Amino acid sequence: MSTSTSLVYLIALPLAGAAILLLGGRRTDKWGHLLATALSASSFAVGLYQLTLMLDRPTDARPISQKLFEWIHVGDFKVDAGLLLDQLSICFVLLITGVGTLIHIYSISYMSHDRDRRRFFAYLNLFIAAMLLLVLGDSYLNLYVGWEGVGLASYLLIGFWNQKPAYATASKKAFVMNRVGDMGLSFAIMIAFATMGTVSFAGVAEHAHHASEAALTAMGIMLLVAAAGKSAQFPLQAWLGDAMAGPTPVSALIHAATMVTAGVYLITRSNFVFDAAPTAQLLVVIVGAITLMFGAIIGTAKDDIKKALAASTMSQIGYMILAAGLGPVGYAFAIMHLLTHGFFKAGMFLGAGSVMHGMNDEVNMRKYGALRKFMPITFVTFGLGYLAILGVPPFAGFYSKDMIIETAFNAGGVKGIILGSVTLLGAAITAFYMTRVMILTFTGTKRWDDDAHPHESPWLMWLPMAILAIGSVSSGYLLSRGDALENWLHPLFEHHEEHGHLLEPIVVSAMALTMVAIGVAIAFLKYSRHDVANVAPENVSILTKIARQDLMQDRFNEAVFMRPGQAITQTLVATDQVLIDGAVRGLGAATLSSGSTLRGLQNGFVRSYAALILIAAVALIGAIWVVVS
Amino acid sequence: MDASNYLYVSALLFTIGAVGVVVRRNAIVVFMCIELMLNAANLSFVTFSRINGDLDGQVMAFFTMVVAACEVVVGLAIIVTIYRSRRSASVDDASLLKR
Amino acid sequence: MLQLALEVGQTAKPEAVMFWILGPLAVVASLAMLLVKKAVHSAILMAFVMIVLAIFYIAQDAVFLGIVQVVVYTGAVMMLFLFILMLVGVDSSDSLTETIRGLRPIAITAAVGFGGLLVSLLGRATIGRSAQGLTEANSEGNVQALAQLLFSTHVWPFEVISALLITAALGAMVLAHHQSTTVRPTQRQLSIDRFRGETLGTAAGLPGPGVYARHNAVDVPALLPDGTPAAGSVNATLEARGDMLDYKKFDLSEVNTKVEEEK
Numbered sequence: 001m002s003t004s005t006s007l008v009y010l011i012a013l014p015l016a017g018a019a020i021l022l023l024g025g026r027r028t029d030k031w032g033h034l035l036a037t038a039l040s041a042s043s044f045a046v047g048l049y050q051l052t053l054m055l056d057r058p059t060d061a062r063p064i065s066q067k068l069f070e071w072i073h074v075g076d077f078k079v080d081a082g083l084l085l086d087q088l089s090i091c092f093v094l095l096i097t098g099v100g101t102l103i104h105i106y107s108i109s110y111m112s113h114d115r116d117r118r119r120f121f122a123y124l125n126l127f128i129a130a131m132l133l134l135v136l137g138d139s140y141l142n143l144y145v146g147w148e149g150v151g152l153a154s155y156l157l158i159g160f161w162n163q164k165p166a167y168a169t170a171s172k173k174a175f176v177m178n179r180v181g182d183m184g185l186s187f188a189i190m191i192a193f194a195t196m197g198t199v200s201f202a203g204v205a206e207h208a209h210h211a212s213e214a215a216l217t218a219m220g221i222m223l224l225v226a227a228a229g230k231s232a233q234f235p236l237q238a239w240l241g242d243a244m245a246g247p248t249p250v251s252a253l254i255h256a257a258t259m260v261t262a263g264v265y266l267i268t269r270s271n272f273v274f275d276a277a278p279t280a281q282l283l284v285v286i287v288g289a290i291t292l293m294f295g296a297i298i299g300t301a302k303d304d305i306k307k308a309l310a311a312s313t314m315s316q317i318g319y320m321i322l323a324a325g326l327g328p329v330g331y332a333f334a335i336m337h338l339l340t341h342g343f344f345k346a347g348m349f350l351g352a353g354s355v356m357h358g359m360n361d362e363v364n365m366r367k368y369g370a371l372r373k374f375m376p377i378t379f380v381t382f383g384l385g386y387l388a389i390l391g392v393p394p395f396a397g398f399y400s401k402d403m404i405i406e407t408a409f410n411a412g413g414v415k416g417i418i419l420g421s422v423t424l425l426g427a428a429i430t431a432f433y434m435t436r437v438m439i440l441t442f443t444g445t446k447r448w449d450d451d452a453h454p455h456e457s458p459w460l461m462w463l464p465m466a467i468l469a470i471g472s473v474s475s476g477y478l479l480s481r482g483d484a485l486e487n488w489l490h491p492l493f494e495h496h497e498e499h500g501h502l503l504e505p506i507v508v509s510a511m512a513l514t515m516v517a518i519g520v521a522i523a524f525l526k527y528s529r530h531d532v533a534n535v536a537p538e539n540v541s542i543l544t545k546i547a548r549q550d551l552m553q554d555r556f557n558e559a560v561f562m563r564p565g566q567a568i569t570q571t572l573v574a575t576d577q578v579l580i581d582g583a584v585r586g587l588g589a590a591t592l593s594s595g596s597t598l599r600g601l602q603n604g605f606v607r608s609y610a611a612l613i614l615i616a617a618v619a620l621i622g623a624i625w626v627v628v629s
Numbered sequence: 630m631d632a633s634n635y636l637y638v639s640a641l642l643f644t645i646g647a648v649g650v651v652v653r654r655n656a657i658v659v660f661m662c663i664e665l666m667l668n669a670a671n672l673s674f675v676t677f678s679r680i681n682g683d684l685d686g687q688v689m690a691f692f693t694m695v696v697a698a699c700e701v702v703v704g705l706a707i708i709v710t711i712y713r714s715r716r717s718a719s720v721d722d723a724s725l726l727k728r
Numbered sequence: 729m730l731q732l733a734l735e736v737g738q739t740a741k742p743e744a745v746m747f748w749i750l751g752p753l754a755v756v757a758s759l760a761m762l763l764v765k766k767a768v769h770s771a772i773l774m775a776f777v778m779i780v781l782a783i784f785y786i787a788q789d790a791v792f793l794g795i796v797q798v799v800v801y802t803g804a805v806m807m808l809f810l811f812i813l814m815l816v817g818v819d820s821s822d823s824l825t826e827t828i829r830g831l832r833p834i835a836i837t838a839a840v841g842f843g844g845l846l847v848s849l850l851g852r853a854t855i856g857r858s859a860q861g862l863t864e865a866n867s868e869g870n871v872q873a874l875a876q877l878l879f880s881t882h883v884w885p886f887e888v889i890s891a892l893l894i895t896a897a898l899g900a901m902v903l904a905h906h907q908s909t910t911v912r913p914t915q916r917q918l919s920i921d922r923f924r925g926e927t928l929g930t931a932a933g934l935p936g937p938g939v940y941a942r943h944n945a946v947d948v949p950a951l952l953p954d955g956t957p958a959a960g961s962v963n964a965t966l967e968a969r970g971d972m973l974d975y976k977k978f979d980l981s982e983v984n985t986k987v988e989e990e991k
Contacts, residue, residue: 604724608828611651614838621845628852632859635784636850638751642758642777644843649762651835652826657813658767661774664805665758668781671797673850679788682860687790688877694793694800695889699896701805705812706903718816721827 007066007083007136009046010093013039015129021122032118033111036125037104043128044097051090059491062087065138072141079199084138087488091335092135092265095342099257100128102464106350107249109460110357120160120247127153131258135265139200140189143266147185147230150259151178157254158246170242177239181229185266188222191215205272213277220273220280224287227263231317233291238553240314241298244306248353251306256313256349257342264317264338267324268331271493274324281325285415288322289422291315294551296429300436301547303536304363305352308437309345312389315426316341322419323404328493330407332486336479337400343471344388344396350465351382355441357461358454365440366534367449372442374454377462379442381469386438388472390431390516393509396476401427403480406508424515431519439527447534635676642669654719656708660701667697743787754780771809778802789862791870935961940978948973 017039021032028035054062063086071081085093104124111117130149137143159171192199195215196207208216227233232240232255243255254260267274267284274281295315302308316337323334356363358375372379388395391402405427409420448454456462479485536548546552601608642665649662671690678686712718754777761773778801785794826832865873878886913921922931935958938950947966949957962972 603828605828606720606723607651607654608831611831611835611838614647614651614835614842618838618842618845621842621849625845625849628849632788633850633854634747634751635788636854637847638755638784640843640846640850641755643846644839645755645758645762647842648835648839651839652762652832654827655767657809657816658761658770661761661770661809664801665761665774665777668778668801672781672784675785675788675790675793678790679862680854680857680859682862682865684862684865684873684877687793687874688882690790690793691796691874691878692882692885692889694796695893698800698805699892701808702896702900703903705808706900709812709815710903712816 002061002064004050004064004066004085006046006050007064007085008068010043010050010097010136011083011129011132013043013046014125014132018122018126018129021118021125026118029118033104033108033121036121037101037108039125040097040101040104040128043132044094044101047090047093047097050085051094054085054087054090062491076197077193079139079141081142082138082200083136083142084201085136086492088265088268088335088492089135091339091485091489092261093132095339096128096131096135096258099342099346099468100124100253102467103249103253103346103350106252106353106461106464107247109458110249110353111247114247116160120157123153123156123160124249124253127157127254127259131262134262138202140185140192140204141199143269144182144185144189147182147226147262150254150262151175151182151230154178154243154254154259157250158243160246160250164245167245170239170245174239174243177236178229181226181236184222184225184229188219188226191219191222195219201269204270208272208276211276216273216277217279220270220277221283223266223270223273224280224284227266227284227321228287229263230266231260231263231321232314233263233287233318233321234294237291237294237314238550238557240310241307241550244304244310248306248349248356251310252346252349252353255310256345260313260317261320261338261342264320264324264334267321268334271328271331275327275494281327282415284325285322285419286325288318288320288325289419290318292318292322292422292426293429294318296426296433297547298550299433300429301544302433303365305355305365305368305437305441306349306363308365308433309349309352312430312434313341313345315430316345316389319401319404319423319426322423323407326407326411326419328495329410330404331493332489333400333403333407335489336476336485337397337404339479339485340388340396340400340472340476343468343475344385347465347468347472348382348385348389350461350468351378351385354378354457354461354465355382355454357457359448359452362449362452365437366532366536367447367452368441369444369447369532370442371454375442375456377456378465381462381465382442383438384469385472386434388476389434390520391427391512392516393513394473394477396472396474398509399476399480402505402509402512405512406503406505409503409508424511427512428515428519431516432523435520435523436527439523440532443528445531447532632676632680636673639669639673639676642666642672654721656711656718656720657705659720660704660708664697664701667693746783746787750780750783767813768810771806771813774809775802775806778806789866789870792874930960937961938975938978940975941980942978943973947971948975948978951975 014036017036021028021036024032054064063084065085066083068081068083070078072079104121107117107120107124111120114120127150130146130153132146134143134146134150137146155171155175158174159168162168162171189199192204195211196204198204198207225236229236240255240260244251246254274284292315295311295313295318299308299311299315302311320334320337320341323330323337355368355371355375355378358371358378359368362368384395388397391397401423405420405423408423409416411419540548549555601612646662646664646666646669649665650659653659653662671693674686674690674693676686678684678690708718711723715722757773757776757780761770761777764770764773778797782794782797782802785791785797862870867873868876922933925931935950937946938948938957938961940948947962949959949972950961952958957975966972
């Protein structure tokens with residue numbers, strides 16, 4: 001594999017931006033955001049340049065690497081800090097830097113009233129650098145550094161307005177749940193080192209052929225745990241809704257387009273592990289399917305526009321994970337859906353930010369209504385994203401999602417039918433709740449507060465939205481034309497015999513569109529014909545109530561993990577204080593008390609001293625007696 | 630007549646003297662009990678000299694007597710001095726060394 | 729019982745008799761010494777015990793020691809005790825209640841243990857050993873044999889103990905020394921005071937008692953030039969006691985001055 005010297009610039013440029021802005025402090029307030037945007041754009045330029053170079057090279061020579069420095073060399077454990085750019089990582093690099101730069105531009109205007117805008121841009125740059133390190137790392141350990149970095153950036157950005165305790169708590173919640181996933185990744189690295197002696201992707205890929213299936217299954221499960229944590233999949237999904245406490249650009253970049261897709265990247269990158277451990281792969285599919293439905297159900301009951309979009313993200317990533325768990329046939333479609341999702345979901349989030357900007361940061365959709373006349377550009381870009389997520393041809397989602405549904409059915413047997421049905425049902429519910437969002441926000445009667453005066457956003461905000469809308473429209477077609485993405489990624493995965501087609505693609509598309517139409521119709525009937533209440537109605541079905549409570553995910557986590565954990569901690573603290581501190585202090589107290597007891601012997605009376613002498617004499621003679629006899 | 634009977638008497642007298650030192654409060658009586666203990670020792674010295682058939686025991690007893698006499702002299706002088714300054718002859722009153 | 733009495737009387741073991749009478753008495757006396765309230769009673773009982781011990785010594789052929797016991801212990805030491813008791817307070821008595829908690833039981837327990845140990849140890853030391861007796865050692869006489877030992881084998885402890893005796897005597901003197909609180913006036917000072925006093929009348933000292941031809945003693949006052957007796961010439965104590973005699977008794981007018989012619 002040929003080496004390069006310029007890969008490091010991809011990471012170094014935004015990292016330098018973060019460093020300058022954070023260390024420079026208030027002095028950089030005036031121009032910090034511009035520098036950050038410029039550095040992000042230059043990183044995108046380097047990525048584009050690398051793409052052009054890669055396209056020119058023959059397929060075998062496409063992956064390039066760069067060794068930065070020798071990092072760890074302890075006994076048998078040798079890890080270099082190195083970067084690897086292959087066909088998979090270039091997709092991510094372009095997505096991250098591209099969407100990232102657009103969001104930088106958006107944030108210049110969105111955060112223009114914020115005093116700490118420079119710090120925001122510093123964190124954004126830090127995030128870009130960390131995410132790039134994640135996708136460019138050439139070993140699990142290097143990936144882990146980036147993994148931790150994005151977790152840190154997420155924490156910093158969710159809790160950006162940490163003056164509000166609820167936001168600070170939300171960022172802590174995200175970080176802690178991510179940590180659980182990080183433990184999974186740590187264990188996977190440990191298993192890799194223990195059984196194979198190496199943690200680099202190339203090394204593990206080589207050893208995966210003759211490693212024991214038990215070790216590979218264990219590693220696969222641990223990787224799945226890590227992916228579930230980072231990508232908000234079941235059972236570590238409860239943090240994504242609360243993560244909407246961060247500014248909307250953060251939600252767009254991190255919790256729609258990039259960070260939450262890191263899990264999908266991890267699973268795809270570890271294809272050699274999962275392909276050799278069918279049990280782990282089955283678990284991946286199950287997790288994806290569950291999360292798909294979970295997110296969709298939650299999304300139907302959310303009145304907060306950002307939380308609705310977050311639930312949608314959770315569900316769509318469920319689609320990606322499900323596709324990734326289907327084996328080599330599915331990886332390409334998972335990545336395709338990831339890329340298209342990056343466009344339309346980020347676009348929709350930026351649109352939501354634009355709506356909020358115009359409605360005095362109101363997030364309750366019940367207080368929106370009839371905004372399409374007042375925010376036309378937002379309406380159009382959001383609408384294009386909506387059509388894309390629905391999977392209406394020829395928009396992006398049609399190509400990616402339908403391929404996933406088709407691959408699900410093609411998995412064969414009962415598994416295929418179940419997965420296919422789940423994906424179809426998910427498509428229907430997605431259509432329902434997305435239509436609900438559109439109707440509540442842009443159509444219908446005005447349900448605004450009295451002081452709302454919605455207006456279109458400035459050009460710095462709608463330009464990125466427009467560019468992303470163009471992506472929502474065209475990316476699907478471009479990526480799937482002539483199986484472009486599939487062939488692009490083909491050399492990375494080992495291909496086994498493919499199953500036959502259970503259903504023709506056209507049949508799948510027809511079924512999908514039918515389900516979408518059903519969903520749209522139900523939403524239309526429910527929300528468009530009657531007036532929507534300004535306040536969420538109380539007497540709703542039990543399902544709605546549960547869905548409003550995020551399917552009781554927080555209650556479950558609290559009952560199963562938090563309270564027993566607290567009880568254990570309190571027990572340990574009490575044990576420490578009572579037993580251990582008690583023993584230590586008790587030793588001191590015992591010494592003191594025995595000392596003061598013995599002090600009582602010194603009462604100054606001669607007679608008691610004489611008595612002591614007598615007793616001592618008795619003891620002495622007794623001892624002599626014992627010795628003599 | 631067993632000579633060891635004297636030894637038992639001497640042990641008994643010594644014990645009584647030891648109890649007296651601890652129990653009595655008057656300094657002079659305490660002193661007398663000490664003298665009793667010394668005398669008991671003397672008795673056993675003399676008895677042992679008789680048992681062993683040589684006079685070493687008696688010489689020891691003699692020396693003991695002399696020393697006891699000196700001790701009585703000095704001890705009583707001290708008691709008188711203490712009495713003169715403190716107006717009390719009770720050993721319990723001289724308890725300045727208490728904690 | 730009768731057999732025992734006969735045996736005792738027949739073999740005439742006077743020592744046994746003496747022992748079994750005096751031994752318990754000594755023990756009882758020492759117990760009583762412990763228990764009586766008045767210190768003087770304790771002293772008397774102590775003296776009794778000393779004498780009994782002296783008898784024991786003499787009974788065991790330690791004649792010199794027995795006499796020394798009486799002389800030194802009973803005579804000197806116990807009398808010293810009684811003198812000090814007199815100084816300190818003859819009727820000083822202890823209350824029998826114990827002020828220090830638990831001291832009495834501890835003391836009695838320890839002492840009983842001590843006594844038991846002693847008895848058992850002494851018994852083991854002497855079991856099966858019959859007394860050899862001192863007849864052989866005392867062949868030259870007890871005093872001579874003792875002196876023989878004292879001045880040859882044990883001369884060094886002897887000398888040290890004599891030094892100890894001197895030291896003890898000195899120590900007693902130092903301890904009993906009374907520090908005078910007032911400065912003793914020197915003779916010079918006294919003389920100055922006399923001549924610088926209010927009157928010079930007594931500068932040369934007080935007048936001596938009267939000197940009479942028929943009586944010359946300290947109990948008759950001297951006469952001043954006007955015929956009245958001088959006040960300071962007789963000791964005030966005698967005057968107070970009424971022992972001062974009347975000077976008129978010794979007046980010359982009552983003297984028969986007839987001189988008989990010598991033939």
